[in-house]
Amino acid sequence: MMKDDAAIIETHALTRTFKEVRALDSLDLAIAPGELFGLVGPDGAGKTTTLRLLAGLLTISDGSASVAGFDLKRQSEEIKHRVGYMAQIFSLYGELSVEENLRFFAKMYDVPDGEIERRMERLLRFAGLTDFKDRRGIHLSGGMQKKLALACTLIHEPEILLLDEPTTGVDPVSRREFWGILTELHLGGTTIVVSTPYMDEADRCSRVGLMYAGRMMRCDTPRRLRAEIQGDVVIVRHEDWRKVGHAVEEISGVLQVQTYGEALHLVVDSAEKRIPQIEEALRKEGLGAAEIRHAPARMEEAFISLIREMEAAQESSQEA
Amino acid sequence: MSLRRLWAVAVKEINHIMRDPITLGLVILAPTVVLFVMAFAVTVNIQHVPIAVLDYDRSPTSRAFIQRMTAGDDLDLYAQVEAFEEIDALLLRGKIKAAIVVNPRFAEELLAMRSMPLLVIIDGTEPQSGAHALDHIAWRTEEFISQVLGQELEALGMPRGSLQTLDLRVRTWFNPGLKSKNDVIPGLISLVLGFPALSVALTLAREREHGTLEQLIATPVGRAELILGKMLPYIMVGLVNVILIPAIAIATFHIPFQGNYILFFLLSAIFLFAILSMGTIIGVFIHTQPAALALSFLVIFFPAFFLTGIFFPIAAMPEVMRMESLALPGTHFAIITRGIFLPGVGLEVLWPYAVMLFGLGVGFSAVAALFFHKKLA
Numbered sequence: 001m002m003k004d005d006a007a008i009i010e011t012h013a014l015t016r017t018f019k020e021v022r023a024l025d026s027l028d029l030a031i032a033p034g035e036l037f038g039l040v041g042p043d044g045a046g047k048t049t050t051l052r053l054l055a056g057l058l059t060i061s062d063g064s065a066s067v068a069g070f071d072l073k074r075q076s077e078e079i080k081h082r083v084g085y086m087a088q089i090f091s092l093y094g095e096l097s098v099e100e101n102l103r104f105f106a107k108m109y110d111v112p113d114g115e116i117e118r119r120m121e122r123l124l125r126f127a128g129l130t131d132f133k134d135r136r137g138i139h140l141s142g143g144m145q146k147k148l149a150l151a152c153t154l155i156h157e158p159e160i161l162l163l164d165e166p167t168t169g170v171d172p173v174s175r176r177e178f179w180g181i182l183t184e185l186h187l188g189g190t191t192i193v194v195s196t197p198y199m200d201e202a203d204r205c206s207r208v209g210l211m212y213a214g215r216m217m218r219c220d221t222p223r224r225l226r227a228e229i230q231g232d233v234v235i236v237r238h239e240d241w242r243k244v245g246h247a248v249e250e251i252s253g254v255l256q257v258q259t260y261g262e263a264l265h266l267v268v269d270s271a272e273k274r275i276p277q278i279e280e281a282l283r284k285e286g287l288g289a290a291e292i293r294h295a296p297a298r299m300e301e302a303f304i305s306l307i308r309e310m311e312a313a314q315e316s317s318q319e320a
Numbered sequence: 321m322s323l324r325r326l327w328a329v330a331v332k333e334i335n336h337i338m339r340d341p342i343t344l345g346l347v348i349l350a351p352t353v354v355l356f357v358m359a360f361a362v363t364v365n366i367q368h369v370p371i372a373v374l375d376y377d378r379s380p381t382s383r384a385f386i387q388r389m390t391a392g393d394d395l396d397l398y399a400q401v402e403a404f405e406e407i408d409a410l411l412l413r414g415k416i417k418a419a420i421v422v423n424p425r426f427a428e429e430l431l432a433m434r435s436m437p438l439l440v441i442i443d444g445t446e447p448q449s450g451a452h453a454l455d456h457i458a459w460r461t462e463e464f465i466s467q468v469l470g471q472e473l474e475a476l477g478m479p480r481g482s483l484q485t486l487d488l489r490v491r492t493w494f495n496p497g498l499k500s501k502n503d504v505i506p507g508l509i510s511l512v513l514g515f516p517a518l519s520v521a522l523t524l525a526r527e528r529e530h531g532t533l534e535q536l537i538a539t540p541v542g543r544a545e546l547i548l549g550k551m552l553p554y555i556m557v558g559l560v561n562v563i564l565i566p567a568i569a570i571a572t573f574h575i576p577f578q579g580n581y582i583l584f585f586l587l588s589a590i591f592l593f594a595i596l597s598m599g600t601i602i603g604v605f606i607h608t609q610p611a612a613l614a615l616s617f618l619v620i621f622f623p624a625f626f627l628t629g630i631f632f633p634i635a636a637m638p639e640v641m642r643m644e645s646l647a648l649p650g651t652h653f654a655i656i657t658r659g660i661f662l663p664g665v666g667l668e669v670l671w672p673y674a675v676m677l678f679g680l681g682v683g684f685s686a687v688a689a690l691f692f693h694k695k696l697a
Contacts, residue, residue, distance in 0.1 A: 018697070052534075059695050059697070076694075088529070091534050092532065093532055100335065107325055110493060149535075301591065
């Protein structure tokens with residue numbers, strides 16, 4: 001772990017309460033300069049609240065935080081000069097053109113006049129929007145809107161980027177393009193905090209924080225989070241996959257059955273123990289041989305199994 | 321405060337106004353339309369009010385009287401009835417708005433110059449046309465009496481001059497049309513020029529609803545820059561109205577404009593500053609457009625209608641309401657507008673009202689900027 005004094009974002013017991021609900025419950029987090037930090041968790045876990053707090057858009061209920069060396073409570077306006085924040089929904093001006101939106105935000109961020117045209121041209125090229133610079137915001141596709149929003153948050157060349165689900169509702173090609181841009185920024189040294197519902201995106205982060213019910217439950221590299229998963233993934237391929245599915249569901253160590261096209265992904269407690277049992281079950285049903293192999297767990301499985309664990313823990317604590 | 325950022329906010333808002341037909345219509349078209357509708361409603365002359373007559377006298381004089389009564393366009397003789405009950409039936413069915421009952425010895429009493437009752441029945445459910453009918457009946461009666469008596473005096477070889485002055489006095493009483501138009505329309509102009517306050521109340525709520533406020537407050541833009549930058553375009557649009565609306569009103573309703581137009585323009589700018597600041601306060605506190613719209617009507621336009629002295633005299637109000645009317649920009653601006661339009665007074669008379677307007681503007685906009693926080697919650 002890094003030392004605290006090296007962190008560009010640092011929170012201590014940061015808490016935000018909405019009426020009775022603790023949307024964010026004593027968050028302790030340190031993010032080093034240049035990190036690409038992913039925030040994952042189910043809806044309502046507190047990802048948006050965290051990002052809005054760090055951007056200075058919400059008042060802090062309790063705890064403290066510093067961003068780019070400034071105190072979040074007292075110096076939120078200084079922070080705004082150094083941070084680029086992108087909201088979850090499209091929140092640029094629909095009746096303004098791409099270029100007008102960029103120019104407007106450039107002026108809001110005090111970008112000097114001589115710089116504006118140069119930066120705009122570069123960002124438009126960067127975001128692939130040069131040909132659409134006269135199009136109004138509302139007439140852009142979802143993917144282009146997201147790229148324009150990113151360009152607007154980059155116009156003042158911020159040290160820190162806070163992105164709230166920047167690729168939700170975007171087609172896979174635009175999603176890939178968007179991450180191409182993020183990679184370049186990451187390589188350029190910008191600190192990025194991004195929330196995402198997509199586990200393949202979480203896999204691309206240098207560190208991932210898993211949030212649940214307002215709390216940061218795990219915070220580690222994707223590789224180590226994947227290693228935390230309880231059990232293994234077994235892939236079963238068979239012509240009659242429906243029957244196979246029903247047959248293996250009965251086995252006690254099979255925790256989950258998911259279909260992927262004509263293959264079944266099973267989460268089991270132990271591959272070594274269960275693969276022979278699966279083969280046995282298929283023989284009994286007279287289904288014949290199937291292609292069965294042990295696969296590495298992906299972020300998605302790790303995420304789901306961790307969430308299941310937390311849900312179970314919460315239920316048992318409520319019963320107690 | 322950065323003027324560059326303030327101006328950038330203003331330019332963005334101008335673009336929004338120009339590109340959104342609804343906003344543009346609300347700020348430019350609505351004041352003109354409302355002025356016309358209300359001006360016609362207030363100043364229109366009621367004509368052809370149907371009446372019934374019950375003539376118990378049946379003398380040549382009473383017949384002449386009835387004829388005189390319905391000679392013009394004001395009253396139409398719907399029916400000449402035989403019995404009192406018929407009047408009742410006609411009134412109930414809404415066929416007539418008024419009825420005149422001529423008593424049996426009408427001619428006799430008239431020529432004897434004795435006090436003579438004339439029964440007039442008015443449909444109270446429609447006070448406007450009823451009152452109008454009553455005005456005309458009274459006026460025509462005076463006219464008829466003086467004419468009959470004048471002829472009588474002439475026949476006796478006496479001059480009829482003294483009766484004419486009586487006639488003139490009645491005319492000024494019962495012909496208020498021109499006077500009220502010159503008074504009401506400048507008042508209405510002062511009312512409709514405040515309309516952009518509605519749009520400015522909506523603009524902050526709109527940014528909240530569309531989520532654009534979230535992106536905007538993530539920037540270092542200052543509160544005063546944002547508040548004033550948003551008001552500035554609506555002041556400019558309001559000043560377009562200051563040019564258009566009096567011109568249209570003067571051309572259409574032929575009302576006099578005797579004061580200094582430059583002075584009117586400048587004082588209008590101060591008024592717009594004051595009333596738009598009032599609208600901005602609503603935008604700061606109310607976060608959805610429908611609620612902001614409803615509250616604008618409640619807080620800005622209903623008081624502007626009833627408490628600014630445009631239609632109802634402030635002197636007749638209870639103490640509390642008189643205090644409230646002083647806090648309304650419309651009260652001072654109505655005095656300014658009327659003063660400049662008709663008597664044509666200048667700053668030597670109007671300066672206290674101008675100072676009040678400016679003070680209200682500074683006060684309201686300070687409240688707006690102080691209570692606007694760059695936070696979502």
